[in-house]
Amino acid sequence: MSDNTRGALFMAGSMAAFTLNDTAMKALTQEMPVFQAIFLRGILATLGLLMLGYLMKSLRWNLPRRDRIVILIRSLAELGATATFLTALVHMPLANLSAILQALPLAVTLAAAVFLKETIGWRRMAAIIVGFIGVLIIIRPGPDGFEIWSILGLISVAFVVVRDLSTRFLSREVPSVNVAIWAAISVTTMGGLVTATQGWSPVTGHQATLVVTAAFFLLFGYMFAVMVMRVGDISFIAPFRYTALLWAIALGWIVFGNFPDGLTLIGASLVVASGIFTLWRERLKKTRQLPARV
Template identity: 35%
Template sequence: MAGGMFIFSAVDTQAKFLTDTLHPFQIVWFRQLGLVLGLVFMLSYHGASILRTAAPGLQVLRGAVAAGSATLFIFAVSYVPLADAVAVTFVAPFMVTLMGALILREPVGMRRWTAVIIGFLATLIIIRPGTGAIHPAAFLVILAAALFAVRQIVSRALAGSDNTMTTVAYTALVSVALLSVPLPFVWQWPTEGWQIALLISMALMAALAETLVIKALELAQAVVVAPLHYTILIWSTFYGWLIFGDLPDLWTWVGAAIITATGIYTLNRERLAARKPPQT
């Protein structure tokens, strides 16, 4: 999970850099194309058996939300500093708790509900709506985080039936198929060598990061590895400063610190709840 977050931050940096010259739909399409190239390699090595799934509906759903989440995020970072956008994505664990309670009917105690409320209030500290502190596109990041939370829940459900390669395969096929629909209307041929190099690098690195995250969710419970998601802020802040000269302001750091603390608390409560023996 830590390795996946490190690589995803590099992918996001390359994507933001490319938004100055290419349409976000095209960037996301190339990002997901890396998974398709990996799928071609996997098919040549493992054969069509990796396409056998016990849950085709969930696989299609995961591919769709993966495409939607990536698209919204890249649209947002074309306007919002990278570290600020990443800090807002930290609401995803709270959304997992919220969805688990409302959709899956998982029990959630008062302490975890309090942590969820505090986490969302901290997000408002970062965005500060109405003040003009951050571009309104930051709200697209919240939608992206919601889809990321859905993807996490689906990944947990798939871990018990399908292996990592199968999930990567369907995520690649579904996301690229959906993103290919608007592509002809926004396509621009890359004219510079650096554009081509960044597109190839982004595609390959995204494929690797996606595989690492899925494998992490296979090997351990989400509540164990999910806190490592917060390390992406370290790398995104570094890349944002190094490449774009952006640094989060004080209130963004305050909001991010509150979200991180409450997020880790929420995940720890989920871990403790999972350890409790069933009532008899």
């Protein structure tokens, strides 16, 4: 399995985990303040990551100064992305907000070309643009499209671009679980500080179940999000972020009763097609590079 193929699988797994976490959090924040939900979920996710790191014998606290700076930047970007995304999620349908986030592959790929000097073939770029057109069909921007919550969603896109690109500058010796732990700690601390100023809401059994569910999927989302940015070419892996849209449409319909209309389904089809085409191009390229059998 090539680095690009592993990166694509990590990305798909990350999107599934994060969307399941988002579904639980959207249901939870209908009954509980947003930052209290972030705080409670973060405690469980952080403890789970610490336990995972201990079992994997991957916990390292004495990191080089350069890696500590990168982790700090990444953690701050994670914090900003979480705050803006979940605030918008409270007020928007899951599929709509997820559609806005699908601008990420184009943004990350272009940023990688500028800052990391990655080469982007015209076919890959065309596939990503087609996927982005699919996103525009879904969100249908217009005079009423970019309300404050949509703008928060776009701001979260910018934070995630910083988060993902900063990960590429980490040394390979830094365990992925360490990076995920610091991200979880930063977000949990933010949730706790805001909750301290807003007051505490009693937690019911149903809410506790949603917190545990969200933390479980967030744990895997954090891990995959770190791992995916450390292998393969961003220009190849980025389109697989579009799979989050499929999860969001399905879960939005099943859990919240928001069934997508025809244009949304057409846009989603373009998004999926772009990802499949990119994977096919990578396999074709790899096949051509294999030595002929004697």
